[in-house]
Amino acid sequence: MVREGQDESDAFATEVCWHYYVNGMTQGEIAKFLDTTRLRVNQAIQRAKSLGMVKVRIESPFVARVELQDRLRRQLGIERVIAAPARRDAYDYHGSVGAALAAVVTERLRTKAWRKIGVSWGMTLEAGIQKLPQLANPDVEIVSMLGGTMQGASFNSFSIASGFAAQLGASYSLLAAPIFLSEGVDRDLFLSQEIFADHFAKFEALDAAILTASDISPRSYLVANGLPEEFSPAAITEAGAIGDVLGRFLDEEGRTIDHPLDRRTIGVDLDVVERTPEKILAAAGPHKVEIIRAAARRGLIDTLITDDVTAELLVEPSEGRKTATLTAEQRAG
Amino acid sequence: MVREGQDESDAFATEVCWHYYVNGMTQGEIAKFLDTTRLRVNQAIQRAKSLGMVKVRIESPFVARVELQDRLRRQLGIERVIAAPARRDAYDYHGSVGAALAAVVTERLRTKAWRKIGVSWGMTLEAGIQKLPQLANPDVEIVSMLGGTMQGASFNSFSIASGFAAQLGASYSLLAAPIFLSEGVDRDLFLSQEIFADHFAKFEALDAAILTASDISPRSYLVANGLPEEFSPAAITEAGAIGDVLGRFLDEEGRTIDHPLDRRTIGVDLDVVERTPEKILAAAGPHKVEIIRAAARRGLIDTLITDDVTAELLVEPSEGRKTATLTAEQRAG
DNA sequence: AGTGATTTTTTACAGATGTATGCGTTGTCT
DNA sequence: AGACAACGCATACATCTGTAAAAAATCACT
Secondary structure, three states, X not given: OOOOHHHHHHXXXXXXXXXXXXXXXXXXXXXXXXXXXXXXXXXXXXXXXXXXXXXXXXXXXXXXXXXXXXXXXXHHOOOEEEEEOOOOOOOOOOHHHHHHHHHHHHHHHHHOOOOEEEEOOOHHHHHHHHHOOOOOOOOOEEEEOEOEOOOOOOOOOHHHHHHHHHHHOOEEEOOOOEOEOOOOOOHHHHHOOHHHHXXXXXXXXXXXXXXOOEEOOOOOHHHHHOOXXXXXXXXXXXXXXXXXXXXXXXXXXXXXXXXXXXXXEOEOOHXXXXXXXXXXXXXXXXXXXXXXXXXXHHOOOOEEEEEXXXXXXXXXXXXXXXXXXXXXXXXXX | OOOOHHHHHHHHHHHHHHHHHHOOOOHXXXXXXXXXXXXXXXXHHHHHHHOXXXXXXXXXXXXXXXXXXXXXXXXXXXXXXXXXOOOOOXXXXXXXXXXXHHHHHHHHHHHOOOOEEEEOOOHHHHHHHHHOOOOOOOOOEEEEOEOEOOXXXXXXXXXXXXXXXXXXXXXXXXXXXXXXXXXXXXXXXHHOOHHXXXXXXXXXXXXXXXXXXXEOOOOOHHHHHOOOOOOOHHHHHHOOOOEEEOOEEEOOOOOEOOOHHHHHEOEOOHHHHHOOOEEEEEOOOHHHHHHHHHHHHHOOOOEEEEEHHHHHHHOOOXXXXXOOOEEOXXXXX
């Protein structure tokens, strides 16, 4: 050509991409058609992609959610994120997340050979039970991962494990103890009872754990109904806690806070939970953003189930909102 | 899922496409990641494409031209179209087309083992010679496909073949005869001369033909300089002709017109040209639109070299201008 | 429960794609 | 002119992709 190299090569790449993407020709066909080698065509496509000449856009109502999930997944460094679409007009923190949790558990049970599933408790998990279909999994055992509350407003904390078991057609194993021991009770002595030893041994053998997280506020079922009188929410916050997972209060970095309350908690140790093969944490609500981040940092989440409202709040504000139109240069490598 | 099937499957397809196109994951990786089979992922991508969910856009200054060429190529039913970018401020019909012709010929000579190249003549081909680099093709013979003019304004019609040969470093073979025999000369007798028989035999053995086309107007070098006095342009038009290729006047359908002039023309028969393996026709200008269409219909064009202005005029107005953003559903089949 | 029909899942295989290797050509420097 | 380096090209090969057929599972019906 009389024209200079850059133009010519761009024009060539343009024509190659046109045939490839628009006309659907194969690289070999294009090479034959343009009297060149397949290698050249292949390289032209790769160059065009890396130059951002080829733009792939996915048009679907689900794109925003998928993108959000993907970004959050990378940011939190966890395996999977599900951001269920929340009702923005009647936002309740639990409805959509519960449905998504039910769907995930159902799907997982269909394909995985889970035997023991550890469960936490709380309003989010209660919502999940409501959405579960009736299944038959006689080989599955639902293992309660922490003690229960002695009083409550809406549901019995022990009923979470049994409720899961009932819907899943599974057996269950409760931890028949208060979540927080009374003052003066010797923890080691209490737990030395044989029945507890058997139960704690199951924690090490869980195939999956269904968790939730709460902040420290009256909205937290645990704080509202379970906290011993001598521990005020303010005192726990003072100690650096921003919320709890399984009754264990964590600081911003996901570390268990050093506080007398922790030594009175009856339930699985978070270090044990970390070793569980599949950890599903379901939680939503603007007030839970910090504790979800902390739980992720602690390594307590493989699959995060939340809603799109919370997910939006979870993503780093620094990471500017990307458009759904992205370059597909990734195929190059 | 609690949601209905359509939504779920669309959401799934969206997520799959996201991973595939945006994250650049392989179908197998996505299947493993989403706990499903590669088949499902493959089908989801195909469904998304066929639903128009995936849009591929090529962003390049050359897109418009490439698209134009491709559309024209299909419409004319020829192998290749090159629409060189014309200078719209100083439009001359020949500059850009000549450069493109030179580029094509150079490229073809580099890769193809052409031995005999037939050439027409005219201002467009003259422009091509000007843009040809100096090459060395001692094994190539340039064969003039028609007789010459006895007078002219700008260039000698015989110099086209010799000019090509000089630039290409090839030998040449002229047809030393007038393009139109004088009245009363017996054509068969004239052509029975041995030297012409040899030359005409070469027409059957051409590897390629470099052609052009003109309308019937003073802008045509042939009409202006070559037409016998007894044939007025009006008379030829009257006979149905809209232009000529190699001195053969064609009607709209590309048929050689039945006219006394045709029986006095000295040059290759168009039926012979049709059998030439590679026919390159270079022509541009709004006035040449009709004759280019006719030449294509006649099967005289494998590669059309024109400019973008002419190409725009050549495409059927009925075929609405498509946008450069097209669905890439073609990969499905 | 048994049986047949329908649908999924698995498996296999034929292209298509992306990459590395070695060879030949071109151009350049001494 | 000869040697060397750089570049491009053909080949080969390891995935990846798309599709069809076989096997298995599920479902509907008797």
